[in-house]
Amino acid sequence: GIQVEQSPPDLILQEGANSTLRCNFSDSVNNLQWFHQNPWGQLINLFYIPSGTKQNGRLSATTVATERYSLLYISSSQTTDSGVYFCAAISNFGNEKLTFGTGTRLTIIP
Amino acid sequence: GAVVSQHPSRVICKSGTSVKIECRSLDFQATTMFWYRQFPKQSLMLMATSNEGSKATYEQGVEKDKFLINHASLTLSTLTVTSAHPEDSSFYICSARVRLAGAKIAKNIQYFGAGTRLSVL
Numbered sequence: 001g002i003q004v005e006q007s008p009p010d011l012i013l014q015e016g017a018n019s020t021l022r023c024n025f026s027d028s029v030n031n032l033q034w035f036h037q038n039p040w041g042q043l044i045n046l047f048y049i050p051s052g053t054k055q056n057g058r059l060s061a062t063t064v065a066t067e068r069y070s071l072l073y074i075s076s077s078q079t080t081d082s083g084v085y086f087c088a089a090i091s092n093f094g095n096e097k098l099t100f101g102t103g104t105r106l107t108i109i110p
Numbered sequence: 111g112a113v114v115s116q117h118p119s120r121v122i123c124k125s126g127t128s129v130k131i132e133c134r135s136l137d138f139q140a141t142t143m144f145w146y147r148q149f150p151k152q153s154l155m156l157m158a159t160s161n162e163g164s165k166a167t168y169e170q171g172v173e174k175d176k177f178l179i180n181h182a183s184l185t186l187s188t189l190t191v192t193s194a195h196p197e198d199s200s201f202y203i204c205s206a207r208v209r210l211a212g213a214k215i216a217k218n219i220q221y222f223g224a225g226t227r228l229s230v231l
Binding site for chain 1: 144148153154155156159201203205218219220221222224225227
């Protein structure tokens with residue numbers, strides 16, 4: 001099945017800093033989603049982005065499908081951005097199941 | 111966006127009891143729902159896929175007699191952990207897939223419930 005890897009595994013930043021999170025996947029995909037899991041466990045949808053670029057406020061994401069990676073950008077980080085960020089993908093050749101990456105744990109220090 | 115409601119949010123029970131978790135899509139119809147399990151500081155692992163009106167499909171290594179899934183309607187799926195034991199303690203999350211109308215290719219966005227933290231004593 002598809003392999004989804006994220007980097008870095010952990011990231012500690014000062015409030016106000018910018019960050020880039022990376023997601024590599026091993027197959028071509030028809031679904032690529034980014035999530036933020038808050039401290040209470042809720043998964044919040046950030047982007048549905050199997051290709052292209054999208055922006056939502058301080059967050060933006062880019063997926064380069066031909067090179068099999070996606071990037072999540074967070075600008076002017078706030079303490080409320082802390083949590084775990086997951087990307088998840090569905091392979092074009094798979095079984096329509098969303099496979100999660102290993103996650104990036106982001107900690108924003110005041 | 112689409113809302114998925116999951117209840118209860120927290121369950122503490124004695125070993126040997128059964129626990130039922132409900133997952134509802136509030137403002138859309140979900141032909142497919144998914145159940146995930148997450149251990150502390152780990153990623154989400156798919157347990158099973160349920161389609162309305164048919165039997166659930168379980169992932170390898172997941173005991174179907176231990177984790178009973180019912181998807182009786184387009185808006186409700188339930189997971190019952192039967193005869194729960196301490197090793198079943200975990201964070202269980204349901205998800206429902208939305209099909210975007212009008213797309214040439216079905217674009218399946220999954221939305222997630224808030225999760226249920228199960229502690230078996």
